[in-house]
Amino acid sequence: MTEKDEAEREEGGRRGESIQVIARAAAILRALAGQAEGLSLGQIAKRVELPRSTVQRIVGALAAEQLVTVGRTGEGVRLGPTLTLLAAAAQTDLLSVAQPHLEALTRRVHETVNLSVFQGNQAVCVAISQSERELSVRSSLGSSFPLYSTAHGKALLAEMSDEDVTRLVGSRLEPLTAKTVRSLPQLLAQLREVRERGMAFDLGERSEDICALGVTLRLATGPRYALSIPVPSQRFEAQLPTLREELLRCREDIEAAAGVALRPASAFVGKPG
Numbered sequence: 001m002t003e004k005d006e007a008e009r010e011e012g013g014r015r016g017e018s019i020q021v022i023a024r025a026a027a028i029l030r031a032l033a034g035q036a037e038g039l040s041l042g043q044i045a046k047r048v049e050l051p052r053s054t055v056q057r058i059v060g061a062l063a064a065e066q067l068v069t070v071g072r073t074g075e076g077v078r079l080g081p082t083l084t085l086l087a088a089a090a091q092t093d094l095l096s097v098a099q100p101h102l103e104a105l106t107r108r109v110h111e112t113v114n115l116s117v118f119q120g121n122q123a124v125c126v127a128i129s130q131s132e133r134e135l136s137v138r139s140s141l142g143s144s145f146p147l148y149s150t151a152h153g154k155a156l157l158a159e160m161s162d163e164d165v166t167r168l169v170g171s172r173l174e175p176l177t178a179k180t181v182r183s184l185p186q187l188l189a190q191l192r193e194v195r196e197r198g199m200a201f202d203l204g205e206r207s208e209d210i211c212a213l214g215v216t217l218r219l220a221t222g223p224r225y226a227l228s229i230p231v232p233s234q235r236f237e238a239q240l241p242t243l244r245e246e247l248l249r250c251r252e253d254i255e256a257a258a259g260v261a262l263r264p265a266s267a268f269v270g271k272p273g
Contacts (some may be wrong), residue, residue, distance in 0.1 A: 038076035102129035137230040151214030152226035154200035211236035
């Protein structure tokens with residue numbers, strides 16, 4: 001092996017190690033999301049399946065950049081102020097990017113379109129394009145509903161592991177209508193279908209008069225967002241093929257405009273259930 005080959009091999013090894021460290025740091029940050037009381041190093045190590053010593057080293061580096069904060073005894077690791085600033089900047093930028101595409105989708109399907117952001121244990125509506133039809137769903141900024149009862153909420157939950165969903169939602173699901181999912185096993189089964197289809201549905205589960213479909217935005221950084229189209233139940237099924245196609249198109253348009261799409265769109269297979 002020549003000296004050049006050896007140097008390239010070493011460089012490739014260092015690059016691979018750097019990518020691994022970044023991936024591990026990202027996993028730790030995701031594990032801390034929504035943990036208001038923080039986690040111990042041992043708890044983090046268990047969730048991300050890494051040795052405690054590795055977690056301690058990475059947490060130390062993250063704390064130096066204020067991406068996490070650590071309690072005096074080394075316990076209670078929480079997300080730090082730098083992430084809050086980055087998230088706020090990302091949200092402001094994304095909303096300005098997304099709004100024209102929400103409005104374009106409304107013009108194409110003549111229905112209300114919502115953009116929601118995942119915060120803590122709920123999804124909050126942060127942008128709306130309101131339909132002008134006399135019979136349409138009226139949304140309001142800042143509104144939120146249980147994640148398990150909405151299309152956008154289930155789309156966000158489907159990106160989590162069953163264990164994380166269980167911790168977040170709990171075993172008792174309060175029904176909002178007769179069609180609301182009632183048990184954790186039933187919810188987890190629905191989320192498996194969402195992962196397979198690449199799209200989530202609310203079939204009268206939040207309000208008997210409203211159905212909806214939703215997908216997440218696949219963004220590399222910042223908060224997690226979901227797009228949804230709520231529709232009066234009486235015309236949902238007839239419009240479903242168009243709604244499905246146009247919602248995916250809107251997602252791709254926003255991701256392209258934001259320039260941070262991560263993975264190809266999931267194909268929708270079958271009917272909602």
